Amino acid sequence: MKKVLLTGAALMAAAISTTAQAERDYISIVGSSTVYPFSTVVAERFGKTTNFRTPKVESTGSGGGLKLFCSGVGENTPDITNASRAIKSSEIELCAKNGVKDVVEVMVGYDGIVLANTTAAKQMELSRKDIFLALAKNVPNPDGSETLVENPYQNWSDVNPALPNRKIEVLGPPPTSGTRDAFVELAMEGGCKQIPFIKAMKKQDKKKYKAVCHGMREDGGYIEAGENDNLIVQKLVANPNALGIFGFSFLEENDDKVQGSLIDGKLPTFDAISEGDYPVSRSLFFYVKKAHIGVIPGIEEYLAEFTSERAMGEDGYLADKGMIPMSDEERASVIKTVKNLTPLAGK
Missing domain, CATH: 3.40.190.10 (Periplasmic binding protein-like II)
Known part of the structure; x- marks a missing residue:
C-alpha cells in the first residue's frame, strides 16, 4: 500500500x-x-x-x-x-x-491620522517638519551644521517660534500599531525629507535614513500610550497641554472633547481625507x-x-x-x- x-x-x-x-x-x-x-x-x-x-x-x-x-x-x-x-x-x-x-x-x-488636543485648549497648527523636529530621536544640530544630535527641544516654541511656549508632550501608539507605522512614514518622514542633507542620505544609506526619519524620541516627549485610542482621548481631556495621535474616526466620535490640529494648513476632515488633501492619511x-x-x-x-x-x-x-x-x-x-x-x- x-x-x-x-x-x-x-x-x-x-x-x-x-x-x-x-x-x-x-x-x-x-x-x-x-x-x-x-x-x-x-x-x-x-x-x-x-x-x-x-x-x-x-x-x-x-x-x-x-x-x-x-x-x-x-x-x-x-x-x-x-x-x-x-x-x-x-x-x-x-x-x-x-x-x-x-x-x-x-x-x-x-482613514486620516490626527494630532489632536482637548477643545479646552488652543488648536495647534503644525507642519510635518515641526512634527519631525518635535518627536524625532535625532534631529539636525541647531548650530546649522549638517550633523545630527539627540533631540534637545523641550517646548514647541523651541521647534518653531510661532508655536506655543508649551512642553512637547505627545501620546501615541506603540511600535506594534499600524497607526504608528503610518504616522512615522507619512508625518515624520514627510517632515524629515524636507531637510536637504537628510533627504540626500536616502541615496547614500537607506537604512540610516529610515532610522533617522522613523526614530521616535524616548525621553518623555513622545509617550507610548497603548493600543486603546479611547484612553488617549480621556488623557487629552485630563491634560490640556498634551497632544494625541489616533485615527480620524476617533476624532469624529469625540469631537465634543477633542479637536484635530491643522497639518501643513489642512484640517483633518472627511472631505480633505477622501480627496487626498490632508497629508497624513492611509x-x-x-x-x-x-x-x-x-x-x-x-x-x-x-x-x-x-x-x-x-x-x-x-x-x-x-x-x-x-x-x-x-x-x-x-x-x-x-x-x-x-x-x-x-x-x-x-x-
Whole structure:
C-alpha cells in the first residue's frame, strides 16, 4: 500500500477540517485598533441579520494581529486580522513558514491620522517638519551644521517660534500599531525629507535614513500610550497641554472633547481625507485566511456584508462611523477580489 506524506500545512488543514466546527462556530477577528470599531459594527449587524453567531473581534494592534494570524492554520488561530497598513513582506514570509499560504487582502477604505488636543485648549497648527523636529530621536544640530544630535527641544516654541511656549508632550501608539507605522512614514518622514542633507542620505544609506526619519524620541516627549485610542482621548481631556495621535474616526466620535490640529494648513476632515488633501492619511485593510473558509461558518457571508453597498458604500453605515469610503472603481475591484477569493501575490 502506497503511503501518502502530508506537509505540515496539509496536516493543519486536515485538522481544521475535522475539528473546527466542533471546536469553534464563530469567526475570530484580531488586529488594528483603528479598524476595530468598523469591524465591530459589521460583526454586530452580521450577528443580528444572519443565522451565524456574532464574530469575536479583538483589538491587538496591526502588528500583533498579523503575528497571531500568521502563527498557523487551525481553530486556535484567527480567521481574519484587521490592519491599518498593508501587510509587510516579512509577515507574508512568516505566514508561509507557518503554513498560511493563501491570504486574501481586502481594502476597506481610508482613514486620516490626527494630532489632536482637548477643545479646552488652543488648536495647534503644525507642519510635518515641526512634527519631525518635535518627536524625532535625532534631529539636525541647531548650530546649522549638517550633523545630527539627540533631540534637545523641550517646548514647541523651541521647534518653531510661532508655536506655543508649551512642553512637547505627545501620546501615541506603540511600535506594534499600524497607526504608528503610518504616522512615522507619512508625518515624520514627510517632515524629515524636507531637510536637504537628510533627504540626500536616502541615496547614500537607506537604512540610516529610515532610522533617522522613523526614530521616535524616548525621553518623555513622545509617550507610548497603548493600543486603546479611547484612553488617549480621556488623557487629552485630563491634560490640556498634551497632544494625541489616533485615527480620524476617533476624532469624529469625540469631537465634543477633542479637536484635530491643522497639518501643513489642512484640517483633518472627511472631505480633505477622501480627496487626498490632508497629508497624513492611509488605507485600511483586513486579511482573510482562505484555508478557514468553508470550515469556520460564516466567513464568506461576513465578507459579503463588509463589502456591501450598505456597509462600505459612499452613504454606508461605515461612513457614518468615520471611515472614508473608496471610489466606486476601487470598491468594484475589492468586491471582485472577495468574490473570487483571490490570494495576495507575494511582496
